[in-house]
Amino acid sequence: MLTSLRHARTAALAAAAALLGGLLTLGTPPAADAAVPATIPLTITNNSGRGDQVHVYVLGTSLTTGQQGWADAGGTFHPWPAGGIPPVPAPDASIPGPAAGRSTTIRIPKLSGRIYFSYGRKLDFRLATGGLVQPAVQNPSDPNHDILFNWSEYTLNDSGLWLNSTQVDMFSAPYAVGVRRGDGSTASTGRLKPGGYNGVFTALRAQPGGWGGLVQTRSDGTVLRALSPAHGVGTGKIPASVMDDYINRVWQKYATTTLTVTPFADRPHIKYQGRVSGGVLRFTNSAGAVVTSFQKPDADSVFGCHKLLDAPNDEVRGPLSRTLCAGFNRSTLLANPNQPDGSSAGFYQDAVTNHYARIIHERMADGKAYAFAFDDVGHHESLVHDGAPQQAYLTLDPFS
Known part of the structure; x- marks a missing residue:
């Protein structure tokens, strides 16, 4: 597990x-x-x-x-x-x-x-x-x-x-x-x-x-x-x-702001840029090519880290989905457009979070x-x- x-x-x-x-x-x-x-x-x-x-x-x-x-x-x-x-x-x-x-x-x-x-x-x-x-x-x-x-x-x-x-x-x-x-x-x-x-x-x-x-x-x-x-x-x-308010705010933020994900701590040169357009969060690589996209998740997808946040065993979507899942559960995506967070100091600070x-x-x-x-x-x-x-x-x- x-x-x-x-x-x-x-x-x-x-x-x-x-x-x-x-x-x-x-x-x-x-x-x-x-x-x-x-x-x-x-x-x-x-x-x-x-x-x-x-x-x-x-x-x-x-x-x-x-x-x-x-x-x-x-x-x-x-x-x-x-x-x-x-x-x-x-x-x-x-x-x-x-x-x-x-x-x-x-x-x-x-x-x-x-x-x-x-x-x-x-x-x-x-x-x-x-x-x-x-x-x-x-x-x-x-x-x-x-x-x-x-x-x-x-x-x-x-x-x-x-x-x-x-x-x-x-x-x-x-x-x-x-x-x-x-x-x-x-x-x-x-x-x-x-x-x-x-x-x-x-x-x-x-x-x-x-x-x-x-x-x-x-x-x-x-x-x-x-x-x-x-x-x-x-x-x-x-x-x-239970998570709708936070999820909606994240989707609104990244319609006008770029979400940068560096999924591998040992490979900091690998970065993906995410933007919401037409209700879909699309990530591009350093060449500007779209590598994967996410529909707006619901609480089930967030808490279970599955369904709309599925994480296959690959080198792109899986690591991106894992990072998003952690960011949603810890409610760090609004506070920090560079994910994942290196410190736990900012975890669970939003009123809407995974309180469990x-x-x-x-x-x-x-x-x-x-x-x-x-x-x-x-x-x-x-x-x-x-x-x-x-x-x-x-x-x-x-x-x-």
């Missing part, structure tokens, strides 16, 4: 990411410092303070065979059996997680996928003819709707480990991720500030404009999650017009999050990476 935009992807990683909802998009990484083993240890520490049984799942696409499947606690990969119509129950891929205050170490293999964890109940996974059906909690009839769960996303390949926390689909059970690097140092991200977990829900409910509609609770009063606004718009939990993303970033200890699909534009994502990882970490944090 993660979308870790290195601005270019290998075909294998792109295919793996597509199977996981397009959340994790990895670019061609630098060469690893040392050979990456077939599996690495993942230590899961339960600091949640909850007494519920924790269930862990390692699911994804093998980068050696291209098969979808799951890994057991020892890191052995198992392909899924054939699915059906309607989807049939998947084999039980759960791994017992640690009790409160304890740690469990498993091994994770080379794949691109997700590490799910749930409290109290096992997740209900099904297999369709096209592969695994992921939980879709925006659907009230999804069998996982009333389960408290979350997931991290990772890719482990010959060039190293990418491991992130994600809120692209929802904000739920708190956790942090980490890696012990080849040089012995440790990096981590995804941890909320003290009071940050409850603070997110409180702030959403207090935000005018219907943002509190994103919060989902169980019948017993347990707060389960906040849906992302991408799902909120699609399910009518927040108004479909704003609220989450404000409550992260390091300010980093994956609150929308292209939150890594400018490197504001909650991601750890190393080319020679010795150890991965997933810490289940307190619900406070």
Whole structure:
């Protein structure tokens, strides 16, 4: 989910990411410092303070065979059996997680996928003819709707480990991720500030404009999650017009002003110039040729970074769309005609913005999050990476 935009992807990683909802998009990484083993240890520490049984799942696409499947606690990969119509129950891929205050170490293999964890109940996974059906909690009839769960996303390949926390689909059970690097140092991200977990829900409910509609609770009063606004718009939990005012102002501004996009930090000579004409935003290259164009997007396109802001895996439209998506979600396009922004100081300053993303970033200890699909534009994502990882970490944090 993660979308870790290195601005270019290998075909294998792109295919793996597509199977996981397009959340994790990895670019061609630098060469690893040392050979990456077939599996690495993942230590899961339960600091949640909850007494519920924790269930862990390692699911994804093998980068050696291209098969979808799951890994057991020892890191052995198992392909899924054939699915059906309607989807049939998947084999039980759960791994017992640690009790409160304890740690469990498993091994994770080379794949691109997700590490799910749930409290109290096992997740209900099904297999369709096209592969695994992921939980879709925006659907009230999804069998996982009333389960408290979350997931991290990772890719482990010959060039190293990418491991992130994600809120692209929802904000739920708190956790942090980490890696012990080849040089012995440790990096981590995804941890909320003290009071940050409850603070997110409180702030959403207090935000005018219907943002509190994103919060989902169980019948017993347990707060389960906040849906992302991408799902909120699609399910009518927040108004479909919630971003219209800002989008209209952007379109008006660039009818008379040029929007300059420099999509590659490592290639600053590549620039595109955008102008709105006839209701269409057209970008030209240095030779003055039109390279791509965008119809005026709606909130669904902005929050989901898709549809009218589709981002194909290419060198022109995709990078332009990612930059526009980040600018709309962060509400920086009016303040700065040179995108993307290098600093977060001006993010979310307009009254019309992605308040879900704003609220989450404000409550992260390091300010980093994956609150929308292209939150890594400018490197504001909650991601750890190393080319020679010795150890991965997933810490289940307190619900406070």
